[in-house]
Amino acid sequence: MRHIVKPAYFTSKLNQILIIVVLLFPGIPLSAQEYPTIKAKKGDGIYTILKQNGYSPNEYLDQFIELNKTNLGKENTLIIGRIYRLPIKKGITAITIPEKPSPAVRFPEIKVYEIFGTKYREVQLKSSELKDAVYYLVSGHGGPDPGAVGKLNGHILCEDEYAYDVTLRLALILTERGATVYMIIRDPNDGIRDEQFLLPDKDEVCYPGNQIPLGQLARLRQETSAVNKLHTQNKGKFQRMVVIHVDSRSTRENIDVFFYHDKGSSSGKKLANTLKQTFEKKYATHQPNRGYDGSVSERNLYVIKNSNTPAVFIELGNINHTRDQKRFIISDNRQAVANWLRDGLMEDYKKTIK
Numbered sequence: 360m361r362h363i364v365k366p367a368y369f370t371s372k373l374n375q376i377l378i379i380v381v382l383l384f385p386g387i388p389l390s391a392q393e394y395p396t397i398k399a400k401k402g403d404g405i406y407t408i409l410k411q412n413g414y415s416p417n418e419y420l421d422q423f424i425e426l427n428k429t430n431l432g433k434e435n436t437l438i439i440g441r442i443y444r445l446p447i448k449k450g451i452t453a454i455t456i457p458e459k460p461s462p463a464v465r466f467p468e469i470k471v472y473e474i475f476g477t478k479y480r481e482v483q484l485k486s487s488e489l490k491d492a493v494y495y496l497v498s499g500h501g502g503p504d505p506g507a508v509g510k511l512n513g514h515i516l517c518e519d520e521y522a523y524d525v526t527l528r529l530a531l532i533l534t535e536r537g538a539t540v541y542m543i544i545r546d547p548n549d550g551i552r553d554e555q556f557l558l559p560d561k562d563e564v565c566y567p568g569n570q571i572p573l574g575q576l577a578r579l580r581q582e583t584s585a586v587n588k589l590h591t592q593n594k595g596k597f598q599r600m601v602v603i604h605v606d607s608r609s610t611r612e613n614i615d616v617f618f619y620h621d622k623g624s625s626s627g628k629k630l631a632n633t634l635k636q637t638f639e640k641k642y643a644t645h646q647p648n649r650g651y652d653g654s655v656s657e658r659n660l661y662v663i664k665n666s667n668t669p670a671v672f673i674e675l676g677n678i679n680h681t682r683d684q685k686r687f688i689i690s691d692n693r694q695a696v697a698n699w700l701r702d703g704l705m706e707d708y709k710k711t712i713k
Contacts, residue, residue: 394426394444399437406553406691408437412445416694417532418485422446424645424695434685434692435645474542475531476550482534489538492597492708495586495668497543498526499604501563502571504578507607509678511556511688516678518605520549520557521687525675526603527551528697533704539593541566543585553690579661590667597712599630599704600670602662605687608677615651616686616696619658619672626669630707631655634671637703673700 397408405423409416414423424435426444437443468484475482499522500506506518523544528551530540543566549557565571565578566585572578586600606614618635620627635655642651663670675696676683686692 396442403437404691419446479551485535487537489536493539493593495541495600496526496530497602498523501544503573507678511684514556517559522603522605525693529700532701555688583662583665587667598668600666600668602672604674605678606674610679613680613682614677615653617653617674618655621663622657631671633707634703641699
């Protein structure tokens with residue numbers, strides 16, 4: 360198809376103005392963008408809606424929350440019958456006028472990691488921002504020790520299962536950014552799970568595949584030894600250890616995500632503070648009237664004290680408080696926590712290597 364170009368003197372003054380505007384401001388759309396919408400049904404969550412409509416929840420969760428923050432329930436739940444806006448997918452623009460033939464499209468690299476489970480085993484590399492970073496992720500307890508135990512609607516909630524799911528989600532989205540990630544506590548058949556109630560089991564092992572002992576001190580020594588051996592192998596690289604637990608307190612005590620560091624580690628302290636600041640910003644953006652009471656403090660904990668890697672110990676909330684339980688049992692919320700931790704870790708990396 361040929362394009363006929365008229366001489367400049369045939370162009371109206373109005374068209375001349377439009378051409379100047381487009382040339383000066385090519386990113387400005389000529390008409391307002393309309394967002395696709397969807398009506399929430401019983402049982403819908405943000406994660407479910409995004410998946411059903413062809414969105415990657417890892418990539419679009421924060422955008423969805425930002426678009427609909429005045430229309431969401433507590434802990435970012437959907438309200439049945441309300442209309443929600445879906446994000447505009449990346450790469451979609453209103454007008455595309457290439458001046459030259461487009462170069463060959465290079466498809467993003469995809470790798471398979473069985474540990475993430477059947478639904479999430481194919482991981483797309485989205486950037487190389489963290490290509491020089493190494494993370495050791497340790498989810499609390501496991502094997503014969505379920506950790507803290509709570510109850511909700513007749514279901515048992517075990518700390519090790521929910522801490523593991525958040526940790527596994529964090530591992531995936533760090534891998535997407537090019538990081539080298541070691542899951543220190545590993546489950547051979549529990550990939551990322553989207554159910555509310557995660558069935559407990561006792562088949563977790565410690566990297567690279569060792570049976571987890573029942574005794575607390577023996578378990579902590581095992582985890583720390585595994586990390587320290589890997590630390591030596593990765594000597595000279597940027598390394599961080601992230602330990603994720605769920606606290607157990609009175610049923611009346613509602614707490615926010617909070618952070619511990621070892622008093623002798625300035626890098627661990629900086630990491631903990633960066634994560635806390637990230638959570639403060641996220642809550643200020645997505646739930647501005649909620650407030651955030653998370654804290655950073657020193658704690659003499661075996662794993663972070665005896666690790667050769669700068670470390671942070673994270674408590675996700677109180678497994679016995681009904682509001683905190685929503686942070687664990689709703690898969691969208693587990694993903695949001697993982698996303699915010701990733702953003703904080705990326706900020707820590709940028710601050711450290713600059």
